[in-house]
Amino acid sequence: MKLKHILGLVLVSAVIFAGCGTKSPEKEAEKLPTIETKTISTTELSDNIGKADWMVVDTRSNDEYNGWSKEEYRGGHIKGATDFSYNWLNAQAENKEERLEKALKEKGFEKDKNIVLYDSNEENAKKVAAYLDKQGYKNLYTYNVADWAKDESLPMESYENYEMIVPAWWINDVINDKKPETYTNNNFKVIEVSWGEDSPSYNEGHIPGAVHMNTDDLESAPIWNRKSDADLEKMAMDYGIDVNTTIILYGENPMASYRAAAILKYMGVKDIRVLNGGYNAWKNAGFKAETKKNEKQPVESFKATVPVNKDYIIDIDKAKEYLANDSKDTLVDIRTWEEYIGETPGYKDIDIAGRPPKALWGKAGTNTQNLDDYRNVDDTMKNANDILNMWKEQGITPDKNLAFYCGTGWRAAEVLWYSEAMGLKKVSLYDGGWYEWIADPSNPIEKGEPK
Incomplete structure (x- = not known):
């Protein structure tokens, strides 16, 4: 078990402790102020989308923006809209106000623009309007998105693989023997992913029926690469996983569940879902938790030879090929700026x-x-346009083969999963990352700001 995970466990425990006794953000949302706004018609909205002095903003949950809908009408968001969820105003997060202000800047909010805030619940849109009004934005309109979504002639869009990242209500439906959108299986397992055989985050409360997965069962020292294919196949059978099982992953720290997701997909599991926003999303939705320990139920066969998706994870030789052929391949560093320029290794x-x-x-x-x-700010996935714009600034374009890496694969695995949910095809994980790169003294190292 590497030190970074231990430090992460301490941080997560601190967050859990700090949150004890607080009310659900969903309930706290009722106390947020609202203001009266001008309403806009469907025709007016349609006529102004794309104009430089207008912007359209989805104030619903991140899940609905991505593509999910529990309503009878279409899921996804109005084509051309950005997002600023009312849920963010209730999030419990460090530097919350600073991050919200940064989001406004990244998304192109300007005080002289006409801003249309849409939701299926007008009160939620008005809560965002009150926040924006306080920040000095005055040209605010609200709109009921149900009117748009019911009209098939009006364009809406969803991420190509939005189903890879699921809302809490979707998991709740599955465990209660319902058949929510995109779920067609009759065999599922809910798995909480965190470090340790006896995980505090699991013991303090987990989704009913969930078993705990120790990340040490996925990776091993000294470079914390994934375990051998034979060991991974045995691990899956021990957890009751075969290629046809729908696997639902989550964790107090979402990063661990994305690490597990990437490895399980490499192995060949066909249907893997990760809870958007981690365990906090489950708690914030008000769904019940349990504390009893659920035992693993082993199976006799994984029903495939590992790895089925061999190219989903690459190793150091392939990573070097990417670097040598940078006209069509890109190795993407998912670490802090200080790690990237060599001011700190990032790990103790x-x-x-x-x-x-x-x-x-x-x-x-x-x-x-x-x-x-x-x-x-609520730990849900940022929208695709924000991510692509961020990459563009760094010279990263999705027309190339993108292999993500970090220190050992945790951060990079989360970005890999997001990129695939967005619909990117040519993506992979360089599993060994910085730990593996420095294990061989002959590997070249670059420091400082890139030229």
Whole structure:
């Protein structure tokens, strides 16, 4: 078990402790102020979409923006809309106000623009309007998105693979023997992913029926690469997983569940879902939890030879090929700026800092334990346009083969999963990452800001 996970466990435990006794953000949302706004008709909205002095903003949950809908009408968002969810106003997060202000800037909010805030619940749109009004935005309109979604002639869009990242209500439906959208199986397992055989985050409360997965069952020292194919196949059988099982993953720290998702997909599991926003999303939705320990139920066969999706994860030889052929391949560094330019190795158990030459910085977060550049303030996935614009600034374009790496694969796995949910095809995980790169002293290292 590497030190970064231990440090992460301490941080997560601190967040859990700090949140004890607080009310659900869903309930706190009722206390948010609202203001009266001008309403806009469907015709007016349609006529103004795309104009430089107008912007359209989805204030619903991130899940609905991505493509999910529990209503009778279409899921997804109005084509051309950005997002600013009312859920973000209730999030419990460090530097919350700073991150919200940063989101406004990234999404192109300007005080002289006409801003249309849409939701299926007008009160939620008005809560966002009240927040924006306080920030000095005055040309605010509200709109009921149900009117748009019911008209098939009006364009809406969803991420191509939005079903890879699921809302809490979807999991609740599955465990209660319902058949929510995109779920056609009759065999599922809910798995909480975190470090340790006896995980505090699991013991304090988990989704009913969930079993705990120790990340040490997926990876091993000293470089914390994934375990051998034979060991992974045995691990899956021990957890009762075969290629046809629908696997639903989550964790207090979402990063661990994306790490497991990437490895299970490499192995060949056909249907893998990850809870958007981690366990906090389950708690915030008000669904019940349990504390009893659920035992694993082994199966006799994985029903495939590992790996089925061999190219989903690449190793160091292939990573070097990417660097040598940077006209069509890109190695994308998902670490902090300080790690990327070699000011710090990022981890207590290594002392070599820097990056592989020609690797491009894909951003990450403020430390090894977060991915704030890829997550909204409530830890849900940032929207695809924000991610693509961020990459464009760094010279990363999705027409190339993109292999994501970090220190050992956790942060990079989350970005990989997001990119595939967005619909990118040519993506993979360089599993060994910085730990593997520095294990061989002959591998070149670059420091400083790239030229």
